[in-house]
Amino acid sequence: MTATCLMTTYQPLDLGFVKGLGTRLWDQGGREYLDAVAGVAVTNVGHSHPRLVNAISEQAGLLLHTSNLYTIDWQQRLAQRLAGLSGMDRVFFSNSGAEANETALKLARLHAWHRGIEQPLVVVMENAFHGRTLGTLSASDGPAVRLGYNALPGDFIKVPFGDLQILHSIARSHGQRICAVLMEPIQGEGGVQLPPPGYLKAVRDLCKRRSWLLMLDEIQTGVGRTGQWFAFQREGIVPDVMTLAKGLGNGIPIGACLARGKAAQLFTPGSHGSTFGGNPLACRVGCTVLDIIEEQALVSNARRQGDRLLARLQEALGQHRQVVAIRGRGLMIGIELKEPIRDLALIAAREQGVLINVTRGKTIRLLPPLTIDAAEVEMIVAGVCGALAAACSAAEAKAVAV
Template sequence: MTAACLMSTYQPLALSFNKGLGTRLWDQDGREYLDAVAGVAVTNVGHSHPKIVAAISEQAGLLLHTSNLYSIDWQRQLAQKLTRLAGMDRAFFNNSGAEANETALKIARLHGWKKGIEQPLVVVMENAFHGRTLGTLSASDGPAVRLGFNKLPGDFVKVPFGDLNALEHVRKAHGSRIVAVLMEPIQGESGVQLAPSGYLKAVRDLCKRWGWLLMLDEIQTGIGRTGQWFAFQHEGIVPDVMTLAKGLGNGIPIGACLARGKAADLFTPGSHGSTFGGNPLACRVACTVLEIIEEQHLRENAREQGERLLTRLRMELADDPNVLAIRGQGLMIGIELKQPIRDLTMIAAREHGLLINVTRGQTIRLLPPLTIDEREVEMIVRGITRILKTA
């Protein structure tokens, strides 16, 4: 039950944890759980990783905050690492994914302003999710998250995800008002929806041809989750703008907006800022996360274990009449059900010691830490299979 002194924005399970290590969590009674949610794609290198613990402890004793009135060495180091990995030019650091997407939207506005467009439009996708600020909510879809907040800021036009013809239609309808396309490479909140093969590359080509910015929301897909550093790398392209958060800090709040080319030069002193964004603690932890992923070959493990998990789930659930589809890339997997199962997340936790997430009512979303091994893959498969066959 939610504490009376907290605003009713969540409906948490009657379950609380006081310890985490690797892929496991322990509740207040000492019971162990296999975490196949990872804080919704956050704890990519696992709970209480010793290098993360050491970095936090040492930095907390040195310096937490000075503000962006002064140069921050860890911020510069992180920007260098991320731009090198992504093929981008510059980075701006925020506190969250929604803030990172707000930064991207401001870049799109400035891009339009530079071109003399007085009422710029950004193309977004149906069933997308980009955050809960008023701006990012406008760019998102889904009646549940938008209920009570209309009329939201406009300046967006929605098209079906994966439909190239729809982009041609909006270009003809809105012409020179369009300045950018904002999209997730894989739609996470809507049920791990993958675009058709080649779609991302085709959108990249169209944006270049028409002078639009391609802005990719990699908040959930980035930092090794799909088996590459960033999901766009599966198609051999580079966007103009990219946003990150979640797994970048492994639980320490941090977001980032990266840009390249002309998009990287649109901000000027005073046109954007953040009090806490890019502080020494958050940036040092993020640098450590990147080091761990490289040292432990976690991108490769995400590819290997993700393929194993997909294969085993499809094998074990092939005859389940309630399973509509099983899809994913790397360790971002969705099991879409024909009919929702009431209290599914609680059943999985209580009866099987397995933490899962259900999104859009009927898709089981699996986002385990990138450190999982073959034995833990089998534990997830066994737990999901038992739940669905006895529900």
Template sequence: MTAACLMTTYQPLALSFARGLGTRLWDQQGREYLDAVAGVAVTNVGHSHPRLVTAISEQAGLLLHTSNLYGIDWQQRLAQRLARLSGLDQAFFNNSGAEANETALKLARLHGWKKGIEQPLVVVMENAFHGRTLGTMAASDGPSVRLGFQRLPGDFIKVGFGDLTALDTVTREFGARIVAVLLEPIQGESGVQPAPPGYLKALRAHCSQRGWLLMLDEIQTGIGRTGTWFAFQQEGIVPDVMTLAKGLGNGIPIGACLARTSVAKLFTPGSHGSTFGGNPLACRVGYTVLDIIEEQGLLENAARQGERLLARLRVELSEHPQVLAIRGRGLMIGIELATPQRDLAERAAREQGVLLNVTRGKVIRLLPPLTLDSKEVEMIVRAIARLL
């Protein structure tokens, strides 16, 4: 197999899969692997779920695309379902997380324009990651992501994640121009860093008091990953805007930006759009994913197995000299190591038959399907213990 005709934007392992089922994948030679990555928090209900296979097959034989020039029934049904689950009101569908975040940033700009702010600013977090378009890169942090792409569009102010004092400082200095705060409830790419307890609630109060939009990027944390439909629900708040992707389609590309009615109505016909966004196939799959999560009790399973996995990792690894911290929520867990381990993912696959991800060079990131069971928890713990 050669990748000579592909642009060198990835450095894939020398590993390719032929099929998957549930939490397992099989390579071209037939070797079985436990998938603790789930396509980077995508296949939340597992590989080749029979309900999804049926939905995709049926919809492919009925209708794939008409464009948003016409009403799309599955789009309307999925929007209504997500609104009910989230407490938000309206949705815009597109094809990816980065597009969803671009949608949110356009809403922030319109919010500022409506208030007469000519040069609006959005507060974002240090070590954040929101996508790889020019706009979402500007809202992200990390020199490796941004290298070679300056000068980036957009006006953003970065503050320390979880630092309310820093937020007060920029409020005093730039408050008249600030229109929104954009953040991840748990920073995924930077090593599974949860927001401190009470931080989201304090941000909600801060934004409400000043007329700013609270915009949450739940692309990685949403659709049950942390044990609730959305991570913000664990803080007892509702944002003004939320973005989703990844687990919503279980591998079928779909993104969504949800907003309160007062924010959503800033869009008017022609101010935003997508050729493929919200097509019948993607939206039917998204709706079916929500059905599966509810019917199989996967929110509860993610919370229960996540607690078990965290506890077992802490028992097995807390005294290990390489392990600095073990943190996470639900089935989104990071193990921070003292030194970079760049071949760890390859070794885990080759030696243990377990797929895991290493982010920022030295944080093992675990994002298994929400269908994980207690035996598979032990397999993951045993594999990591042996590797370290």
């Protein structure tokens, strides 16, 4: 059936699912697939986890919504848990990652206002992705996501990701107007790009010296994905602001903006808000997700299985003629290809029974649930290798025919 009433914002694969359990999905014909995408780093504890099913069912029968006109117990519990895990002080809950990043940008503006900066700038990174609202789109990079949206807010200055020298140069030339740096600790949509060792710490130090807010977008990297609760913890730093979404709700919409120190004091009653943000259902789910990750030791499993998956991929594909680089951290891995290969994700699903994602045309992105085991790592490796071989053979046959 063709959904002609849907706006054409997506180009979905000719493939849909009716059931999920753990790391597996099933289509309408009953075929089973190993999910190495997890809804783009969302279903961190797997599909239909019984603890989550019970929590959602019970909470739906008790209370879904009251609004933030009233105290919400589950919201306070989740905020306390997240603050304790991250070293942050306060949390604002919203419904999505883009909203969480908009919240961070509002904090940056307030920070600038308190410092008397009339035309503030936020430093952002080339190749970044922070969302699709007009504000977060302005902070993102890439012509495809910005095409047609003219006159975007211009309060951003872009620098190359990982280039500390240029960042220092920007500090000298625009330092009086800069109020914050917004960046992903690992660029996800940009192809799983890791910063050079020590880069995050150097940026942290620069922000502290300049009284800029360091704002980290951990929407894709957070909640255990990289083998730490949050990616910044690997560098031994703490940001001023951090944003979360995706894996925090395991499929239930939730976003969170965390802040510490002076940044946590910037909002006052009425300066920000959300009708649905932090409702009882979403926050109870968030608490349950954290419980599951802790009880099943999924952060350490992500680190262990991620190291195994990265090593096996490098062993299997390191010399492949189409592979430029294989990189990642924890269960966030990218395989950069020399050229885009059409329908690679669909070939992997249909011929190998493994779901993969191909971002920006030529990077295979692997984001499996944090629950995967060693046998499933081997299944992912075999699936990626098989799909790449099939796709290359099809491309070569087409070239010969032409």
